[in-house]
Structures are given as C-alpha cells and as structure tokens.
Amino acid sequence: MNAVQQRGSLTQVELAGVTGLSPATVSNIVKELVASGVLHTSPTSRSGRRALQVTLARNLGLVAGFHFDSRSLRVALSDVAHRIVAEQRMPLAPDHRADAGLDRAALMLGEMVESVDAALDEVLAVGVGVPAPVDVATGTVSSLGLLRGWDGAAVPEILGARLGVPVQVDNEANLGALAEARLGAGRGCQHVLYVRVSHGVGGGLVLGGEVFRGRVGAAGEIGHVSVDEHGSVCRCGNRGCLETIVGAPALLETLRSSHGSLSLRDVIVRAAEGDPGCRRVISDAGRHLGMAVATVCNVLDPEVVVVGGELAEAGELLLEPMRAAIEACTIPAVVGPVRVVAGELGASAEVRGALAVALDQVSIAGRKQVAG
Amino acid sequence: MSAPVLSLRAVAKSYGAARALDGVDVELHRHEVLAVIGDSGAGKSTLVGVMSGNQRPDAGEIAVDDRPVTLASPAVARSHGIASVFQDLALAPNLDVVENLFLGAELTRGRLLDEVSMEKQAWELLGQLAVRVPSVRVPVGALSAAQRQGVAIARSLLGDPKVIVLDEPTASLGIRQTAEFLTLVERLRSRGLGVVVTSHSLVDVHAVADRIMVLRLGRVNGEFDASVATQEELLAAVTGVESPGNGAVRGGGAR
Amino acid sequence: MIAAFSGTWHRVRSGELGVLPVVGLLALVWLVFQAINPAFLSSDNLVNLTQQSAATGVIALGVVVLLHVGQLDLSIGAVSGLAAAITAVTSVQWGWSQGVSVLVALGVGLAVGLVYGMVHTRLGVPGFVFTLAGLLLVTGLQLRVLGPTGSINLPFETPLVYLSQRAFLAPAASWTLVALIAAGYVAARLVERSRRLRVDLPAESLGALAARCAVLVALLVGGVAYLGTNRGVGVAFAVFVALVAAVDFALRRTRWGRSVRAVGGDADAARKAGVPVRRVFVSAFVVSSTMAALGGVLATGRLAAANQGTGEVELVLTAIAAAVIGGTSLFGGRGSAWSALLGVLVVQSVSTGVLLAGGDYSMRLVVTGLVFTVAIWLDAVARRARRG
Incomplete structure (x- = not known):
C-alpha cells in the first residue's frame, strides 16, 4: 500500500x-x-x-496542491476523498521568478496527472501556498519585498489561464495550520497556533476551526514580530524581526566562521549526530521562538502550538527550550502550560493544506450546483 | 574550513589549435555542489573529462585531498574516489540493471559471479536513491532516460566515492524527472559528497548549487555564491556581455 | 488468436524468448524432412548427424564468442585447415605422438588469435577486414605445411581418428553422465533459490523449478535413449556439448563473460566502467581461433585425412551461419553458447535432409542460404525492436 x-x-x-x-x-x-x-x-x-x-483506486475528480517554499516546490495530487495519489518535490533557485515557478508547477502537474493515468481535465481545483502574506480575495501577495520575484504576481490568473480551473492562493503557514488542525497534530482542537520554522519563519492561526487571516492575510506572521529594536534589518524592511535571529540565514551565518558553509539540513543532521555547535544554535533558536510564541499565547490562548517546517525535524532539541521559554513567559494556568508539539505531516503539511483549500472549493461548487 | 577534496590548478587542454581549457582552477569541498555553466564550446565537457580521467590535460595539476594525482583513466579516477556520470551515461544497453551497476566491479563468490548479492545490493541502492525501475533484470536499453540516468548515478555511488561528477545530467529529462534528479543531487550532497554538475540549463543547477562557476571560451569567467547570485548576473557572465556583478566571489579578470 | 500470435511475435522480435525460436525452427526442419524421407529421424541418421556436427559446431562456438564482442573472423576456416595440416604432417610424416601434434596445432590457433587481437586493439580495424588478410596468409601456410602432395591420410587406427569416428560412450557411462548433469543442475538451482529467498529476493516457485528440471531431464534421457538404440552418443559430440556448456557457464557466470557481453554492447561504456576492453578483445579472438583449430583437428580425425580442401570457405560460412541461426546477434553483445549447438544442428539437418530428399549440393547451399537469410532478418528486426 x-x-x-x-x-x-x-x-x-x-x-x-x-x-x-x-x-x-x-x-x-x-x-x-x-x-x-x-x-x-x-x-x-x-x-x-x-x-x-x-x-x-480513486474517485472521479482530482485536486492539486502546490507549495512554493523559498527554495523548493512541492506538488501533490489527490482525489476528492483526500487520498494523495502522487506527490513530487523539486528544488528551486533562490529568488526564482513567479512566472518561471508557476510554469514549472503547471508542467509538473501535467506529468503527474499523466503518471496516474488521468487527464488534465479531471483536475477540478488547485490550491497554492506561497511564503508571503496573501490577500485571499485577490490571490496576490499583499506585502512587498518578502518574496522577491513574486511581488504583485497574479497567481490565480496565471495558473487559471494555464489550467482552466479555480485557483485558491494562501500563505503557506496558513495552509500548514489548516492541514495540521484538520489532519495532523492539531486534530480535535478548535484553536491551533502553527509555527513554521524553515528558511524563513512563518505562522498560521486556526481559530474556532477556521483559518484566521486578518485584514490582508498577514495574521500570524510571527516571524516579523520585533524582538530586538537594535537588531539587523529584515527583508521586510523593519529591524530585529524574529526571523533575523532564528531564520535559516541567521543560523547558518552564526555557524559560518566555525563550521563553514552549511545548509539547514546539514545543521539538523549534525545536531542529531551530536555536534555541540549545531545543537547550541538550534536550542537557542528554540528559546527565541518560545519567547515570541509566548506573546501570541498570552493574546490568543490556543489549545496547542504545532511546530512545522524543516527545523522542526530537530525534534526535542528545538521543542524543549521552546516549552521552557513559553512556560516562563505566559500566564500560569491551572491545567498547565500550552501543549507544544512537532507537526505530524512534516514537509507535506503545507501542500496538504493547499489540497484542503482546493477540496473546499470543489465541495462549495458542488453545493452551489445542487442549490442552483 | 577543511581542505578541498578535489582541486585543479591551472589546467589547460587544447585540441589542435583550439584551446578548450586555459588555466582553469577548480576547488571542490565535501558537502558542496559546484555547478559549472557556460555555452557549448565553453569547455565544460573538457573540464568534466579531465576530472573524470577520461581526458588527459596538457598542463596543470590535480590533487585529491591535497595529494597530487594523475587521472589516467576513469578507472584510476574512481580509485581516487572520483566517480563520474557521463553525458552518454556509459551504460551497456544489452546488459540488465544489475549487470550495469556492477560492471567492472562485479561481486564474486570464489571465481564465479555472485548474482544474488549483486541483485540484493542493487535494489537497496536504487531504493536509497529513490530510483524506480520495473525490474533490475531488464536490459538497460529498455528503460526510460530518467531511469537510465538513475542507474548511472547509482553505479557511480558504488565504492563510496568522495566526489561525483555529473555531465549535462538534465539534458534529456522531463520536468518530473528533472525534479527527481535535483532532489537526488541534494541527497548526494547531504551524504557528504562533493558534487560537480555541468549544465547549460541555468535554472536547474541554480536550484541545487552552492557555488556556480561560469566558463567562457575555456577560461573561468566568474565564480558565484549561488544563494546571492541572480540569473541576470549569471547570464551576463555566460555570454560575456558585462563584467560579473555583486554575486561574484571571484572575477575572471581579477587573477 | 491473432492477439496471441502478435504477442508471441513481439517476444520473438525483442529476443526475449532466447533459444526457443531456434528449437522451434529445428523441430520444423526435422518434421519437414521426416515427411519427405522417413529415414531422416532414424536413430542411425541422427547419430551420423551428431557426429558430423561436432567439428563445425566447435568452430561455430568460437564464432559465438567472437560475435559477442561484435567481431567476425573470416579466417577460421583457414586456421582450422592449418591446424589439420599441422596435426597430420607432424604426426604422420614427422612421427610425433598425436597428443603433441594436436597441442601444437591448438597452440598455433591460439597464436593466430593473439596476433589478431593485437592488430584489432592497436589499429582499431574491424575483424572481418584484417582477417581477410589473415585468411590468405594462413591458407598459404596451410599449403606450405601440406607440401607438394597436398593431401595426407591419417592411419585408420590412430587415437584421433578412433576418437572422432568410432568412439561412443558406453551406455553405463552415458547414463552416469546424464544422472550427474541432472543432479548437478537441480542442486545448483535449489541452492540459488534458497540463497535468493534468504535475502528476500523474488525467487522461482518450486513448481516452475521442477518443470524446468523435468524438461532438461526429459531432453537428456530421451536423446541418450534414442541415440542408444543405434551406436549411442559419440565421444566427439559429447566433447562438443561439454565445451558448449563450459562456454555458456563462462559467459554467464564469470567476470570475463560479463566483460565480453559489455564490450559487445558498448565498448566505450565498458571502458568507462573500468572493463579492460583490450584484453577482452584479445581473449575473444584467441578463443575463436583456438576453437577453429580444435574444429580443424576434429575434422581431420573424422575424415582421417588433411588436404587442401580442409577448411574451405564453405566451412567458414557454415560456422557463422550456424552461430547466427542459433540466435547469436551479428551486432554484438547478445547470444548464447547454446546457439552454436542448436544452429549447427539446424545447418547439418538441412544438409543431410536435402541429400536424403534427393537434392544435390547446389540445393543444399540454396536451402542453407535461405535459412541464414531468415536468421539475419530476425536478428536485424530484434535489434531494431530493442532500440525502438
């Protein structure tokens, strides 16, 4: 199977x-x-x-999910029963352009559909996750400079024209939050805070079972909470954002003089092998994350904090200091501090979320048809 | 930082009057993907040929782990830990997957071939690399381009090389196959290998490279840190329109 | 019905069925000639057939090995003629012991192969070109060795003549051999199966294994029993079959055999993979010439004479035809040692069959040529199917 x-x-x-x-x-x-x-x-x-x-075996009708990370693209194909029938990952160049990335995604989808002996017209809807705040109503990136090459790209138009189906675009962390709340570590919870620590740092909120997006889709952007007003300038233009301290470039830069040029994956692997420097960098990141997450918890009081993204693969090494920091900075509750767990869907969380929003589209369309 | 696992110093190679390589320096470290890009005729294939032992340079020095070596043939290169996947893949179409994987390095029991162990290891190796073949007992000639390439890469990994040299690996692949290939390169890198990839497709190699070296007319026309170099800078260096911009670690003219 | 046929046809084309098409062809040839002349399948005729096959078959076996690396040696007939001449002259005129004579003849064959191998690997000229030069050279040598009479008869009672003409395995000996072969085969299969199962590899089911062994045993027992109703299994033929089995084993189960097939498939790829390509080429030329010499020696024994006609051009073509009809590709890299046995049986059956049916020499050449043509056509089609 x-x-x-x-x-x-x-x-x-x-x-x-x-x-x-x-x-x-x-x-x-x-x-x-x-x-x-x-x-x-x-x-x-x-x-x-x-x-x-x-x-x-699949029921008639497929949906596709795309997840653009800053350095990779993940495409998944599922049937309407949310059974994933094909999944593929592709590394992308840094600062790739939106049209080039979308072009590759569409080509990839075509080949994947073919590989499961289906036709492109069986694809009913597409969900897309991007690593920047998205105005869900228009499907455009609503904050400039966070994703070079994607500023103002009209994703639904470009993809819709190529594939001829409805396209739903959202922030990747929102999608990850949705997927973990529905299918993963947050199952059964109404209020979930999802923190995504990878190349960048993002967050998504599921409140009352629904994704909470805020005014222009920027809700939950925990990576840009200011933690040091004298810190370095962030890609968003502000100073001392959380991301400038725990984002992958910051972590790798810390290690550069002692360990040379590493990738985030190298750091995780070496930490697991016991490298003290890599372990220290990850636990420090956990502490900083915990302090920022604690602020959110004080405001929203979620039932569970799910940690996703590549760095979550470091496991307890990251989570333990995070929990300690959260406990130290939140209002003590009788039932104990908020649960902090690693995501269950791993690297697929965001693309599963993209599939979920695509499926929601299909079922909404279905209901409309029945009603009409 | 540790010493380079493979280094080339002032390597030159001519074909008659044509200078294919002219004073090229290369350094490759473990855990590193070095992309070599350039137009056709820029010297990429010759450089790969020199690294893989398939071509003898006219001048220059080659060192593996700081020890000078002479790469007289692909077999010698492999004995120094440099494995290559050639653009033509160098597979015998009439032999099956197992036979090709172990060609020239067959496992034996007594004096006879140990087919059972080879077949077992073949499945394990292909599994690790997520290379899919219908069966390890089909002739390689019956496989798709991507499958053949997977077999060629798997073969290069037998014998635990330190460096793997890939010549124009994405030339004949569809997008899904390219995706699988690029993921495979990441996997090789995380295994601690030094990887050299040549390509004329900038987009593909930019996605996985740590450093990008641009060759133009047999010379190094700039070397870039892949995480900051832009496509425009790289293209300019390839075509020689402009001097390399911000991303350049080392300009061609600076030396 | 049509689908079944096209499926089978596809498998024939892609060469997937191995030697089965040749077995079918052999059966067809036998049925046709049996229908024309009921004496064809008599045990007497079949014993003759097997005995006549040995010499040409051994030469064809050399051709099979050389074809595996994609080369052809057109001088194999001349080499076999030279070997025959050397054997006859040294043993009859110079009074050497026949064993020594044969060894010297084989040594000369080996030397010729060595030279060919050198020429091919140093100059890169295709085999069929420079072996033409070799053909003239070796034929000249053969004539010189034979001397002015041009023909030397071997005494009827010498060991070589006895062995290749009148020596037959005793029933006890042949049945012991059959039992040993069958037991060895079954044991090897079972060992392989259990090793595969131990490391979780897919293995042949016991039923399929039993069926495979049963077919082998039935063929062996049937053949030996039927030939036994006449004179039995000839020593020369038994030696030939043993050689085929040995070469088959070497091609499939040794590093040398693997290298040979790789070189035939793509010599450049083999070189890049670290196969010692030059040595492989030289070894293939050596095997081919040595086999040709052995074939010449066996032919001398069978005819009890060596003359200028030994190893004429027809022998070359028959041996090559046998190898290709048996299913070994002219394009290199594909084939089986067993194709030498099956191919030579087809060719010899056609020769005897045409004669028994009242046809003459010309008729024989025409029919053999037609079968050869079909074999080449199938080979070319199979090659295209594999590439396509």
Missing part, C-alpha cells in the same frame, strides 16, 4: 522488487486490495512485457 502511495503507480513486478515479496504474494495482496476497493489495476505494457499496472 505504502509502496503504491509513494510511487503513484507501478507494475506488480516492480511492487515485488520494491517490497521484497514474492510475485505470487504480491499478486494475492493486490487481488485482495482490489476486491476491497483500495487499489486499482489496469493492463499495461512495460518494456514490451505485458504487466499489471497498480494504482490507488
């Missing part, structure tokens, strides 16, 4: 190779799962041999 989900579609022979099971066993398992409606098989011809192509 897992093997099919990871790869979108594959033949029974491949399945045997990947899982290490005998072809006969695979064949039996596949038969059972087809009978119970989980898998779908179709005859195909790979390298001249007749073979049985195995895909996850």
Whole structure:
C-alpha cells in the first residue's frame, strides 16, 4: 500500500522488487486490495512485457496542491476523498521568478496527472501556498519585498489561464495550520497556533476551526514580530524581526566562521549526530521562538502550538527550550502550560493544506450546483 | 574550513589549435555542489573529462585531498574516489540493471559471479536513491532516460566515492524527472559528497548549487555564491556581455 | 488468436524468448524432412548427424564468442585447415605422438588469435577486414605445411581418428553422465533459490523449478535413449556439448563473460566502467581461433585425412551461419553458447535432409542460404525492436 502511495503507480513486478515479496504474494495482496476497493489495476505494457499496472483506486475528480517554499516546490495530487495519489518535490533557485515557478508547477502537474493515468481535465481545483502574506480575495501577495520575484504576481490568473480551473492562493503557514488542525497534530482542537520554522519563519492561526487571516492575510506572521529594536534589518524592511535571529540565514551565518558553509539540513543532521555547535544554535533558536510564541499565547490562548517546517525535524532539541521559554513567559494556568508539539505531516503539511483549500472549493461548487 | 577534496590548478587542454581549457582552477569541498555553466564550446565537457580521467590535460595539476594525482583513466579516477556520470551515461544497453551497476566491479563468490548479492545490493541502492525501475533484470536499453540516468548515478555511488561528477545530467529529462534528479543531487550532497554538475540549463543547477562557476571560451569567467547570485548576473557572465556583478566571489579578470 | 500470435511475435522480435525460436525452427526442419524421407529421424541418421556436427559446431562456438564482442573472423576456416595440416604432417610424416601434434596445432590457433587481437586493439580495424588478410596468409601456410602432395591420410587406427569416428560412450557411462548433469543442475538451482529467498529476493516457485528440471531431464534421457538404440552418443559430440556448456557457464557466470557481453554492447561504456576492453578483445579472438583449430583437428580425425580442401570457405560460412541461426546477434553483445549447438544442428539437418530428399549440393547451399537469410532478418528486426 505504502509502496503504491509513494510511487503513484507501478507494475506488480516492480511492487515485488520494491517490497521484497514474492510475485505470487504480491499478486494475492493486490487481488485482495482490489476486491476491497483500495487499489486499482489496469493492463499495461512495460518494456514490451505485458504487466499489471497498480494504482490507488480513486474517485472521479482530482485536486492539486502546490507549495512554493523559498527554495523548493512541492506538488501533490489527490482525489476528492483526500487520498494523495502522487506527490513530487523539486528544488528551486533562490529568488526564482513567479512566472518561471508557476510554469514549472503547471508542467509538473501535467506529468503527474499523466503518471496516474488521468487527464488534465479531471483536475477540478488547485490550491497554492506561497511564503508571503496573501490577500485571499485577490490571490496576490499583499506585502512587498518578502518574496522577491513574486511581488504583485497574479497567481490565480496565471495558473487559471494555464489550467482552466479555480485557483485558491494562501500563505503557506496558513495552509500548514489548516492541514495540521484538520489532519495532523492539531486534530480535535478548535484553536491551533502553527509555527513554521524553515528558511524563513512563518505562522498560521486556526481559530474556532477556521483559518484566521486578518485584514490582508498577514495574521500570524510571527516571524516579523520585533524582538530586538537594535537588531539587523529584515527583508521586510523593519529591524530585529524574529526571523533575523532564528531564520535559516541567521543560523547558518552564526555557524559560518566555525563550521563553514552549511545548509539547514546539514545543521539538523549534525545536531542529531551530536555536534555541540549545531545543537547550541538550534536550542537557542528554540528559546527565541518560545519567547515570541509566548506573546501570541498570552493574546490568543490556543489549545496547542504545532511546530512545522524543516527545523522542526530537530525534534526535542528545538521543542524543549521552546516549552521552557513559553512556560516562563505566559500566564500560569491551572491545567498547565500550552501543549507544544512537532507537526505530524512534516514537509507535506503545507501542500496538504493547499489540497484542503482546493477540496473546499470543489465541495462549495458542488453545493452551489445542487442549490442552483 | 577543511581542505578541498578535489582541486585543479591551472589546467589547460587544447585540441589542435583550439584551446578548450586555459588555466582553469577548480576547488571542490565535501558537502558542496559546484555547478559549472557556460555555452557549448565553453569547455565544460573538457573540464568534466579531465576530472573524470577520461581526458588527459596538457598542463596543470590535480590533487585529491591535497595529494597530487594523475587521472589516467576513469578507472584510476574512481580509485581516487572520483566517480563520474557521463553525458552518454556509459551504460551497456544489452546488459540488465544489475549487470550495469556492477560492471567492472562485479561481486564474486570464489571465481564465479555472485548474482544474488549483486541483485540484493542493487535494489537497496536504487531504493536509497529513490530510483524506480520495473525490474533490475531488464536490459538497460529498455528503460526510460530518467531511469537510465538513475542507474548511472547509482553505479557511480558504488565504492563510496568522495566526489561525483555529473555531465549535462538534465539534458534529456522531463520536468518530473528533472525534479527527481535535483532532489537526488541534494541527497548526494547531504551524504557528504562533493558534487560537480555541468549544465547549460541555468535554472536547474541554480536550484541545487552552492557555488556556480561560469566558463567562457575555456577560461573561468566568474565564480558565484549561488544563494546571492541572480540569473541576470549569471547570464551576463555566460555570454560575456558585462563584467560579473555583486554575486561574484571571484572575477575572471581579477587573477 | 491473432492477439496471441502478435504477442508471441513481439517476444520473438525483442529476443526475449532466447533459444526457443531456434528449437522451434529445428523441430520444423526435422518434421519437414521426416515427411519427405522417413529415414531422416532414424536413430542411425541422427547419430551420423551428431557426429558430423561436432567439428563445425566447435568452430561455430568460437564464432559465438567472437560475435559477442561484435567481431567476425573470416579466417577460421583457414586456421582450422592449418591446424589439420599441422596435426597430420607432424604426426604422420614427422612421427610425433598425436597428443603433441594436436597441442601444437591448438597452440598455433591460439597464436593466430593473439596476433589478431593485437592488430584489432592497436589499429582499431574491424575483424572481418584484417582477417581477410589473415585468411590468405594462413591458407598459404596451410599449403606450405601440406607440401607438394597436398593431401595426407591419417592411419585408420590412430587415437584421433578412433576418437572422432568410432568412439561412443558406453551406455553405463552415458547414463552416469546424464544422472550427474541432472543432479548437478537441480542442486545448483535449489541452492540459488534458497540463497535468493534468504535475502528476500523474488525467487522461482518450486513448481516452475521442477518443470524446468523435468524438461532438461526429459531432453537428456530421451536423446541418450534414442541415440542408444543405434551406436549411442559419440565421444566427439559429447566433447562438443561439454565445451558448449563450459562456454555458456563462462559467459554467464564469470567476470570475463560479463566483460565480453559489455564490450559487445558498448565498448566505450565498458571502458568507462573500468572493463579492460583490450584484453577482452584479445581473449575473444584467441578463443575463436583456438576453437577453429580444435574444429580443424576434429575434422581431420573424422575424415582421417588433411588436404587442401580442409577448411574451405564453405566451412567458414557454415560456422557463422550456424552461430547466427542459433540466435547469436551479428551486432554484438547478445547470444548464447547454446546457439552454436542448436544452429549447427539446424545447418547439418538441412544438409543431410536435402541429400536424403534427393537434392544435390547446389540445393543444399540454396536451402542453407535461405535459412541464414531468415536468421539475419530476425536478428536485424530484434535489434531494431530493442532500440525502438
């Protein structure tokens, strides 16, 4: 099952190779799962041999989610039952341009749709997450300078023209918050604060089960909470934002003189291996994050704080100092401090959120049709 | 910072009267992706050929971990820890995936080939790199371009190289395959390898490179920190329109 | 029905079925000639057929190895003629022991291969070009060795003649061999299967394995039993089959064999992968020439004579035709040692069959040529299918 989900579609022979099971066993398992409606098989011809192509069974109708991070693009394709049928990640150049990124995303979607034996017109809606505040009503980036190359890009128009479907654009952290609240670590909670620590630092709020966006979509931008008014100038133009202290460039710069040029992933890996310098940098980041999050908690009092983004992969190393700082800076409650947990959806949280908003579009359209 | 794992000093190579490389210096560290870009005829392929032992430079020094070496053939280069994936991939189309992966480095039991161990390792290796093939027993000629490339990269990783040299890897790939390839390069980097990628597609290599070296007419026409260099600066250096701007770590004319 | 046929056709084209098409072809040839002349499938004729196949078959086996690296040696006939002449002259006129004579003849074959290998790897000239020069040279040598009479007869009772003409495996010996081969094959398969299962690799089911072994045993037992109703399995033929099995093993299970196939597939790729390409080429030329010499020695024994006609051009073409008809590609890198056995059986069956059916020499050449043409066509089609 897992093997099919990871790869979108594959033949029974491949399945045997990947899982290490005998072809006969695979064949039996596949038969059972087809009978119970989980898998779908179709005859195909790979390298001249007749073979049985195995895909996850899907209901008619697909939705796509795009997640643009500053250095990567993630595309996921799911059916209307929120079953992911294909997912793909692609590294992007720094400060790539919106039109180039969207172009690649659209091309990628085309190839992915093809890979699950579907046609592009089966895609009913698209959700897009970008790492900047978005005015959801118009779908444009509402704050200049945060995402060079994307300022003022009319994402719904560009993508809508290429794909011919409704396009819903939102801030990536909002989408991550939505996904974690609905499907991940925040399941069952009404009020969720999602903090995304990656290349940049972002945040999203789910209040009363709905994403809270604020006036122009800038709600939850915890990365730009000012923590040091004499600090360095941030890409947003202000001074001493949280991001200038715990964003990836800041962390990597701290390590540059001692460790040379590293990537955020290198830091996480080395910290896990016990490198003291990398561990220190991550725990310091946790403390700073905790202090900023505490302020939010004092204002909003969420049920849970979910930490996502690449740095969350450092686990307790980041969360432990965060909890300590939050506990020290929030009003003590009888039931104890707010829960702080790592996201369950990992790097896929934002793209899952994008799928969720796309699905919401589809079901709204469906209801309208029924009503009309 | 640690010593470069691979360094080239003042390497030159001519084909008759044409100077393909002229005094080129390269330094590559572990955990680093160096992209080499330039027009066709800029000397990219020759540079890769010199690094992979496929071509002998006329002049210059090559050192691996600060020890001078002579890369007389691809096999010698590999013995020094430099593995290459050639643009033509150098796979035998009639051999299957396992046979190609272990070609020239077969596992044996006694004097006979150990097919079982090779097949097992092949699946593991391809799995680690997330390279998908229908079966490891199909002839490589029957695979798609991306699958073949995955096999070629997997092969280069056998024998734990320190450096992997990739020549025009995205030339024949679709976008999804390119995405998979770029992710693969990131994975190689995080394994601690030094990676050299040549390409004429700026966008692709810019996404994964730490440093970008621009070759023009056989000379280094600028070296850039990939995280700050802009596409415009890089293009200018490739075409030689303007002197390199802010992102340049090292200008061609400065030396 | 049509779908089934086109499926099969596709698999024939892509070369996926291995030697099966040739087995089918052999069966077809046998059925046709049996229908024309009921004596064709008599055990007597089949024993003759196997005995006649040995010499040409050994030469074809050398061709198979050389074709694997994508090369052709047109002088194999001349080399076999030279080997025959050396064997005859040294043992009859100079009075050497026949064992020594044969070894010297094989040594000369080996030396010729070594020279060819050097020429090919140093000058990069395709084999079929410089072996033409070799053909003239070696033929000249053969004539010089044979001397003015141009023909030397070997005494009927010498060991070589006895071994290649009249020596047959005793029933006990042949059945012991059959039992050993079958047991060895089954054991090897079972060991491989259990090793694969131990490391979680897909393995052949026991049923398929049993079926495979049953087919092998049935072929062996059937063949030995039927030939046994006449004179039995000839020593020369048994040696030939053993050689085929040995070469097959070397091609599939040793690093040398892997290198040979890689070089035939893409020599440049093999070089970049670290295969010692030059050595592989030289070894293939050596195997080919040595096999040709051995084939010449066996032919001398069978004819009890060496003359100027030994190793004539027809022998070259028959051996190459046999290899290609057996399914070894002219384009290199693909084939099987067994194609030498099956191919030579087809070619010899056509020769004897045409004669038994009342046709003459010209008829024989025409039919063999037609079968050869079909084989080349299939080979070219298969190559295109693999590329396409």
